[in-house]
Amino acid sequence: MKRKVLVLGAGIQGCCIALELANRGFKVDLIEQDSVPFNRSSIRNEGKIHLGLVYINDTGFETPKLMLKAALRFAPYLSRWIGIGVKDLNVGTPFYYLVSNQSFLDTEQLEQRYHQLEKLYCKSTEKESFTYLGYKPDKLVQKSSEENLAKHFNTDCLQGGFYTSELAIDTSKLAEHIRKAVKKHSNITFLGNHRILGISKNGSGYIVEGEKNRSNWKKKSLQVVNATWTDKFKLDETLGISPPKEILHRLKYRVIADIPEEMKNFPSATMVIGKFGDVVIRPDKTAYISWYPDACRGWSNSIEPPESWNEPSRGIVPNKDFDEISEQLIRETEKWYPAIRNCTPKIVDAGIIVAHGKTDVDNKKSRLHERSNIGVTSYDGYHSVETGKLTTAPMFAMDTADRAEKIYRQL
Template structure:
């Protein structure tokens, strides 16, 4: 059996590993000259345990995210030969209630406690699965003194400890590229733009290559194209009957000068705020929604000219604007001179999600992310990972479906 995987982001790469592990030969197509070059490396790397989704009172998003999160490190432990606690992770995030939050501190406190109870249940028998971390402690509310020491207390009106961490997606991508290219079952085709998937005797994938248009047949095809997914599905009459949004969002990362106090990792909820992701070695990632959200589109595919690496003056605007906004309420960021930071990267990517209105609207569907995953129509499968967090688990779900379907493995 041969499987064609469309898209070499994290979802496509995880699926290639899952299928190869089950004894299936795969061909992985990507239009870029390098695997893992788009959203897979332009994200913040938070491995969501569900705390972020306080505007989904059904808790369905939290339940799904923790399932993905608990499968994340074990997947890479299996495929990269690492112990679950050996991937580098950020300092755990404090959840901060912004004074303009769509939810009150009491509501957030209750929500975090409810998610913790769900996490307790979900992690039973999976000790150490979340990067070797202890998930037993309930999110703890910070004292006023503690909050005042780290944030402007007028803006950060409540703070809670959580065990939630982020991984560095760039470091993960480097390890994965090496791993995939060494796997004899995985045939990688770069600079191959997928044009269509047609029904022939088997499924026929047409690709534009530097040598012209070629087609190849497969027993199963999986669409893991992320922001390119709807365009291919539409040609197969598989367009969803509901609105979606493509959003272009940027983040800024840099290394703090030696000797600088590390900022806390912090996630501001609920609404159009931002995050600080802080690593022990000084690597710092910042995003502030009002500055970093730079495009929104309800078209079949996002505009082709949305840049991953923005040119100046946009780059400087993103760097300085984000730093200034966050420094207003995270004092440890105040004395940084943007011009003197090392390893500065300003990078963005597309976020695909169901919805019609932006997150400024508390009722926006963007606050709920549980309607994602693998959809199969015969031997054609389409994966909406929804989040980086979910890619390894959905890869195993899809691989099991394909292998179960044919008996291979």
């Protein structure tokens, strides 16, 4: 009973926490509303393992620092749980960062800040032996010539660009390996189709309650981890923990498309800095495509996302939306990455992004440019995790397991 933890939510965050706790000898009930783990935001995203470049507008530099730290731990920690090499994750080609004519930081300002990040990277790799997705890049960012940019991109929309060492993994491959590891681990019991409705205190422990197929269930434990992402603040509140101000939920769509053979070594690209988009080119001849102004189709400052977002965030998208969204995202993307017009869309789905703020990413002062106030908060044996990014989840999983172990030793 003492060495047991209830982990709520089976996205990347909940699964990594469950696997680390299970490796340390804890018995874990992993409780999830869907029938399989890894079925929501953790699979329906871009898979970029952030080196901090996207968050370079955080003037305090806390977010780039945090992302860099997490990125260097992503693969080493994952290999503890899923025991595979980075090659098994269908890693895409390195990203170009393309500076839009409408970017609110110009190429020179970006270059200065990237240089600051580079220095930080050199310092941290001097001290630590961690690698970035299995290798140690000599440099994170290099300014690109216009001639190089023009090989793949429409330079009329750009004021400049950088070649970077940043990479994205294929989240469907990650899902495959994590699902397998969770299923195989004898210390983990996966409880699918269990919707969690509330948490209450019970002496020195907790009671988690919910419903399954219209019947109520109840589970008790001395320690509980809340890794539900979209329902985190609502469930915290049932335990009396006040939600933060300025919660923001966004529903963002993506397209996965087949690409022709000749594109498979083309670069991945992110346009900065404002309301732009990304392309990831993967070795299995697929591409991730998203264009923020048309892909972000839901915005809510409520404590939980609207019910209508439930279906697209589980991958259920009606045919007419599939056609309309894929056509629009490809049309907008081919304006700056012309080869994208040769893609054939095969998946359209959406994920929910939980953050804090009132204004959008094209506002220089938006809180969306910061993602440093995330991670684990513990209230005795209740640990509530704000994942923040796919990139940070393995690092926060280790932190959560350390906290659970510390509490266990005090019991």
